Amino acid sequence: MKVAIQNNAKVLALFAVACTALVSLVSLLTKDTIARQEQQQLLSTLHQVIAPERINNDLYQDCQFIKDEEYLGSNQSQTAYIARMDHVPVAVAITSVAPDGYNGNIQLLVAINVDGTLSGVRVLKHKETPGLGDKIETRKSEWVYNFNDKDIIDEKDLRWAVKKDGGMFDQFTGATITPRAVVNAVKNTMLYFNQHQKDIISNTTSCRGQHD
């Protein structure tokens, strides 16, 4: 009996070692490709909001963590990517959160030019009602392109609201809460940028843990 148990344990251990070895091998072989793919994925999203012709720095490395619950909508750290042309800052892309969507948080990427105008906005992740609130995605509707080139004066800028509330952005048929939440979050992100522009641009440490 004891021998049988010992034998079984040995066989099991042997297979565990063999399987782990196989997985580690594959992991080792694919590690670099996966890292490169993730980097490319992030860059292609960033390039949607900041045209690649305008920049020549390594956007992936030129980033920093920022945190502001009031303006960026979350108590988690958000990331700011700084786009530069020959070391001169061109625009900053900031991830932020609209906490008051119809079904919870909406994660956004907001790119702002150094002159304060918007370069572009994309929705990274959301849980809005299909068919009503999901028109914030570029694949469903052109709505999010309305943000391009818009600017903001101050906190009391009345244009920064949906048309139903007297602002300049369309709401969707049957859904006002979603666009209202997105407009509000973009507005707050821009206000944050206007306050902290100097700090963000002058920062030289990379969020990847390395110095330039």
Added chain:
Amino acid sequence: MAFFIASSPHNHIQAETSALMRLVIMAAIPGVIAQWYFFGWGSIIQICLAITFAVLAEITFLAIRDKNIKAQITDFSAVLTGLLIGISVPSIAPWWITVIGSVFAIMVVKQLYGGLGFNLFNPAMAAYVMLLISFPVQMTSWQPANELLTHDISFFNHLWLILTGYTWEGFSVEQIRMNIDGITMATPLDTLKTDLTLGLTVFESISNPVFGENFSVGWEWVNAGFFLGGIFLIAKKAIDWVIPVSFLTALWLFSFIAFSLSPDSSASTMFHWLAGGTMLGAFFILTDPVSAATTRKGRVTYAALVALLVYIIRKFGGYPDAIAFAVLIANMAVPLIDQYTRPRTYGHKGAE
């Protein structure tokens, strides 16, 4: 043909199925008239469309299944399903919404499960939910009551609007729904929900014109109409009074608890009774003998469960009204409820 649909002692009139169905259809008339008075001809057109296509679908599928068409079509159950769909869809929804809904109700929800008496879900409500999640824009485009409209719409204009999406003068559904300030108006339930997310209190929100002087312009009278019809049905012993009483009491209780805990973010109890499809649900949908629970205790539980779900979904859910979702979920619980509330047969011991 006698068609016993519920296990009996509770089915007080031993009449034929068709007589029962006819009674229910007649009882819906006051509510329909109220709908016509406040929302115009659109709802009447929708009801006609829905009944026509429900009956056509019933005939087609009975023919495919080699059933006796004449015997089953004269039980009026397809007419009732069509009527309920016609009442529930927005009065200015495009015609194909109603047609898809009616055909789905009869074909998938009723006939594929084996016809009348075998359907697990309430056909009209399953069709309504299918329409709502598939075409949310059209299904939430309720027109405001006539007195809030800037354009008066005639019968002909309503027909044209349903068939083509525009009135004869060329106004779109969107323009019809706008008030004088050019703002699209939603139903009272929807308006309240939107306002609460804006940080307004209930008290501030109900100054909106859609709520009128009492609870909600038009809707309160539609609900009153269905309430009247429901009383008539109970008086005729066509439906069991336990279900609506249990449902309305439970809904009153849940909204009262919430209202006393946080009056700023919860609507009043009367608002829950008189907005949306509460009364239609209480007397005409929950009482469907096929998909409701069969025992007395089971019916109390079933109706209270629906009330709880209605309240939770109205308050926290992603869609404005909740009767249909709540009924479908409770339908699924019916076999379980029946299992645990089976009455003790005389001479046998109680549940083990």
Added chain:
Amino acid sequence: MTERSEYKELSWQGLWKNNPGLVQLLGLCPLLAVTTTLTNAIGLGLATLLVLVCSNATISAIRQWVPKEVRIPIFVLIIAAFVTCVQLLMNAFTFGLYQSLGIFLPLIVTNCAIIGRAEAYASKNPVKPASFDGLMMGVGFALVLMTLGAIREILGQGTLFDGAELLLGEWASILRIEIFTSDTSFLLAILPPGAFIAMGFLIAAKNAIDSSIAAKQPKAEAKTIERVRVNFEG
């Protein structure tokens, strides 16, 4: 049974008679969740197929050395290892698809079709038929996934092969077919309830085909009945 008829039987079982998706109803969770587009369905189908063939082959090859008492943990280990490898490979080479399949890729481990075949067939048969069985079961599963994916994509979006570039690289975006365009898509088809309804119709269609085939061959039916009677009388 000759070798050829054995393979023929395996194909018949995997592709139709004992199809893991339509008859055994195994792996329903990924089946219903990811089939919103044809591309997703092909991606998950191929991943499952690969895992199924590899695990069947491995388990059959080692079947002499595995003690009966600990076979299940060992099967699970092997399957989990292959799933992790497939997941890593997809993460590296089809990154977009990896993201759109999300949690359902690692969930292949819990797909009962795989451990079911390991236990029922691969652990009792030589490597060659075991791999073939894995191939046929995998293809059968992938075909159901693809049918469901195609139906739901056409109804819900009016397209086919939307997002094929995620699976096959940039060139594949030309594969996308726009069947019809409409402002109001039939959302139900893409949502989970639509998956259940479409799956129900697929199973019904299979049963209808089976019974119409059975109706055409009354003689084979009669034979089995005769044998039952002999047993009872004896």
